[in-house]
Amino acid sequence: MxxxxxxxxxxxxxxxxxxxxxxxxxxxxxxxxxxxxxxxxxxxxxxxxxxxxxxxxxxxxxxxxxxxxxxxxxxxxxxxxxxxxxxxxxxxxxxxxxxxxxxxxxxxxxxxxxxxxxxxxxxxxxxxxxxxxxxxxxxxxxxxxxxxxxxxxxxxxTGHIFLLWLVGATALLSLVMVVFMRNQVKPIRRLAEAAEQFGRGQDAENFKPAGAREVRQAAHAFLEMRGRIKRHLEQRTEMLAGVSHDLRTPLTRLKLQLALLPKTDETEEARRDVCEMEIMLDEYLAFARGQAGEETQTTDLTALVRETVEDTRRTGAAVTLEAEDGIFADIRPGVIKRCMANLLTNAVTYGETAAVSVRKKGSRVEIIFDDDGPGIPAELHEEAFKPFSRLDDSRNLNTEGVGLGLAIARDAARGHGGEIRLSESPMGGLRATLTLPV
Known part of the structure; x- marks a missing residue:
């Protein structure tokens, strides 16, 4: 077998x-x-x-x-x-x-x-x-x-008449079975499509349970699960908004008090600690917030990549761009832009120059980020995506953060049905390839 x-x-x-x-x-x-x-x-x-x-x-x-x-x-x-x-x-x-x-x-x-x-x-x-x-x-x-x-x-x-009846009966039975099975499989396919859409952040409001009893049970279970997940995301978003407000208020007071104090070595160190705490807080909240609070919409992906590259260039980074025009995708623009910004920030932080290319391959689009930095050993590629992960000193990711940049980026990509892969760059450093369905 x-x-x-x-x-x-x-x-x-x-x-x-x-x-x-x-x-x-x-x-x-x-x-x-x-x-x-x-x-x-x-x-x-x-x-x-x-x-x-x-x-x-x-x-x-x-x-x-x-x-x-x-x-x-x-x-x-x-x-x-x-x-x-x-x-x-x-x-x-x-x-x-x-x-x-x-x-x-x-x-x-x-x-x-x-x-x-x-x-x-x-x-x-x-x-x-x-x-x-x-x-x-x-x-x-x-x-x-x-x-x-x-x-x-x-x-x-009369033998050929018997054969004709036999073939005709077989063809009729096969046609009936095709129609029957198509109607039975259609609700399962619609359930799979609704689950995939929900995984990409699309609500699939038009989905209704249909089909056999077991398929309807699975569909009702999916709807209940979707409701629980949505309630959980809403509660988490509200909680994070409260935490963000409660933590930023004392940090703002500390920064104001330090600004009013005379400039000494001690106050400068305290000011740097407060800034580092603010950066860490932003990364924690960004990682915990995930993709909540933004709806999916059809977006010009090429224009979004150009916008991300221009934002990075304004910091003085050397970035080249090679992109195909007219590539559209159903995404959350803010989430994907934050994902690309994290990848591009890593590239320009640990390399002198970076290169971004966008190309469409069938039903998917590839956004490639290359740099000429020290790179990451192949055996540590998966390790780099783990939250709070710190790699060797040659790369030393997120020196001002807590090691969440790549974790946030991959979470955003997978939330859209995509993926991020790391490999060796032709420029000598690291290549990060972001793939998304279009």
Whole structure:
């Protein structure tokens, strides 16, 4: 089953069709085989043996007349009237050397077996030249006896009708199963799309439970989960707003008091500590706030990248930009801009120059941030994304923060159905690749 498993369909719709269609097809094939093997071929054999006996009898009667064609004519008329068998004597002729085979080889095999068993002379026949008749020829000493038999007397002609009914029934059952399974799979697909949209921050308000009872139960569970998550995010946002206000107020008072004190080494150190506490507080709140408080909207991603690069250039950083125009995506602009700003800030902080490129690849867009800094060893790439992570001194990420820049960036990317990967940059430093669906 292992090697076969990779060839089986992966989707629920295709697998369900396989479960239903395959047994029906096998059953119909077995029925067809049993019909042709046991019934149709038996009936055909009996008919062929009957016609072969008539041909043998007429050949024997012809030989008894001394192969006199005139004396044989009354017998031929009787055969045509009673057996629907047309007999014609062709003196001086021989049997044809070529033979055409019927599409159903069983017909030829059955007739050949019957003629060979009843006639001791050379025999030739053709089941394909005339649609309603079979041409049978028997070689005699002075010529060839040609028999034209009605096809219904030689073969069971209803076999193709049975096949048509069988194929038609299979096609009808398959069509019904396709329609049925499509209607059953559609609610599951809509549930998956609603879950994916909610994961990207889109509310999917038009989603309603539908389908079978189990699918409806899963849909109701999803709606309840979505409600709980939204309430949790709202409560967390309100709590963070209160915490931010409560903490910033004493920090502001401290900064004011330090500003009024005489400038000494002690007051300067205290002022730096207060500034560092403010930066740390901003990073904590940004990480905890995540993506709450902003709605998804269709945004010109290229313009947003240019805006982020221009903001960074105003700090005096050397940044080059190479971007394709007209790339739009459904994103939270503020969240993605903060994500790109974190990546670009890391690039310009630990390298002398940075380069940003934007390119579309199929249904996704790649935003690449390169720098010429010391880089990060490959074995520490995943470590760099962990919150509060500190790497080696050569990179020393977030020297003014607490090691949340990359964690915030990846969280924002994954919240939009994207990802951030780290690798070695062609410029010698670090490459951060942000991918987003468009």
């Amino acid at each position: 292992g090697p076969l498993k990779r060839y089986l369909p992966k989707g629920l719709f295709a697998r369900s069709l396989l479960i239903f269609v395959f047994p029906v097809a096998v059953m119909q094939a077995l029925i067809a085989w049993a019909f042709f093997e046991e019934h149709w071929e038996t009936v055909t054999s009996r008919l062929s043996e009957s016609v072969a006996g008539d041909v043998a009898m007429m050949t024997e009667l012809f030989e008894q007349t001394g192969e006199d064609e005139i004396a044989f004519e009354p017998l031929a008329e009787t055969a045509y009237r009673t057996m629907r068998l047309s007999v014609d004597f062709r003196p001086g002729e021989t049997l044809p050397t070529s033979r055409r085979t019927s599409f159903f080889r069983t017909l030829d095999r059955t007739l050949r077996r019957a003629l060979t068993a009843d006639i001791d002379r050379p025999v030739w026949f053709d089941t394909t030249r005339y649609p309603a008749y079979v041409d049978i020829r028997v070689e005699t000493e002075t010529g060839v006896l040609r028999f034209i038999a009605v096809r219904e007397r030689v073969f069971a002609t």
